[in-house]
Amino acid sequence: MAEVTLSGLSKAYGVTQALRDVSLTIPDGAFVVLLGPTGAGKTTTLRLIAGLDRPDSGDVRIDGVSVLRDTPAQRDIAMVFQQYSLYPHMTVRDNLAFPLRSPMIAMPEDQIATRVAEVARVLRIPHKLDNKATALSGGEMQRVSIGRALVRNPRIYLMDEPLSSLDAKLRAELRIELTRIHAELGATFLYVTHDQIEAMTMASHVGVLDEGRLVQFGTPREIYEEPISTYVASRLGQPRITLLPAEAFGALAPPPPGAAQIGLRPEHILQGEGAPATVHRLEHLGDQTRLHLSLGTHQIVTLADAHTALAPGDSLAIRPHNPLWFDAQGNRLTAPQP
Numbered sequence: 001m002a003e004v005t006l007s008g009l010s011k012a013y014g015v016t017q018a019l020r021d022v023s024l025t026i027p028d029g030a031f032v033v034l035l036g037p038t039g040a041g042k043t044t045t046l047r048l049i050a051g052l053d054r055p056d057s058g059d060v061r062i063d064g065v066s067v068l069r070d071t072p073a074q075r076d077i078a079m080v081f082q083q084y085s086l087y088p089h090m091t092v093r094d095n096l097a098f099p100l101r102s103p104m105i106a107m108p109e110d111q112i113a114t115r116v117a118e119v120a121r122v123l124r125i126p127h128k129l130d131n132k133a134t135a136l137s138g139g140e141m142q143r144v145s146i147g148r149a150l151v152r153n154p155r156i157y158l159m160d161e162p163l164s165s166l167d168a169k170l171r172a173e174l175r176i177e178l179t180r181i182h183a184e185l186g187a188t189f190l191y192v193t194h195d196q197i198e199a200m201t202m203a204s205h206v207g208v209l210d211e212g213r214l215v216q217f218g219t220p221r222e223i224y225e226e227p228i229s230t231y232v233a234s235r236l237g238q239p240r241i242t243l244l245p246a247e248a249f250g251a252l253a254p255p256p257p258g259a260a261q262i263g264l265r266p267e268h269i270l271q272g273e274g275a276p277a278t279v280h281r282l283e284h285l286g287d288q289t290r291l292h293l294s295l296g297t298h299q300i301v302t303l304a305d306a307h308t309a310l311a312p313g314d315s316l317a318i319r320p321h322n323p324l325w326f327d328a329q330g331n332r333l334t335a336p337q338p
Ligand code: ADP
Pocket: 013, 014, 016, 017, 018, 036, 037, 038, 039, 040, 041, 042, 043, 044, 045
């Protein structure tokens, strides 16, 4: 169990400033997801915590003690990567046992057997223990990779897009598994992804990175409902938030002072009253329908009932309802709304 504190962490690679003054506390037992597009600094954050790289400035503390002088092994952290790192010629059992047989740990074989059996149970692969690693499906291989992190019972788990190489069905399955494993272990997880569904469904807290800066940290719900900027607002939500000039709806939604953009998620759009929009495309997703509308020259994406009778060319009246307002820099207006 461990609390991780990052303070003023910065790191450059040559001319690239990968992290800029990141401060963050990962509470003991939390499942923190770092969210951001490629290049935002997510992997760099993990590498600095793991000790695979040194920060240019700032500190990494675990349970209040700086670990900057400790080697990766001394930090007692396990990392799971996107690409499974299994020994193909070994059985699943030996792959799982491998970290425990290392000179650093050198656990007695009878304890190893108990530990491997326990992890195989958690991962639901006890019947695969005698398989060669190569005789596994992709999802099973990734479970074993995660298992190699779990056997060690480290203080912190760092996971770098561990599900991104899997197909959609397996990803959905392992999302649920990881949430269950996290709850069962009560361990501290720091998890990197650019998949917003993983962030929304697994995280206790989400940190949003933008070009090396931590721009917002909160529960998935806070990040979704109270984004501090258009950048953060665009990270979560499907369909993506629609951003239009503040005056797009005229007197139907008068902009508050300082507003330059209006942000509309589907729940911010009332249908059946207001300004006439035109349906120009429908995407039937099974349980819901995504509705692409034009309002003058503006494009709006929202949701409709799965069995909507709307068709391309139809007119649909819409009006904003408690939308999000942003200034010209994309920062959220936080002044009380009329
Ligand atoms: P993310 O994981 O969010 O995609 P990274 O932390 O991998 O982002 O990278 C942040 C920035 O630092 C990127 O611009 C990347 O190109 C750069 N970077 C990361 N590692 C190195 C490296 N070893 N050498 C040079 N540049 C790097």
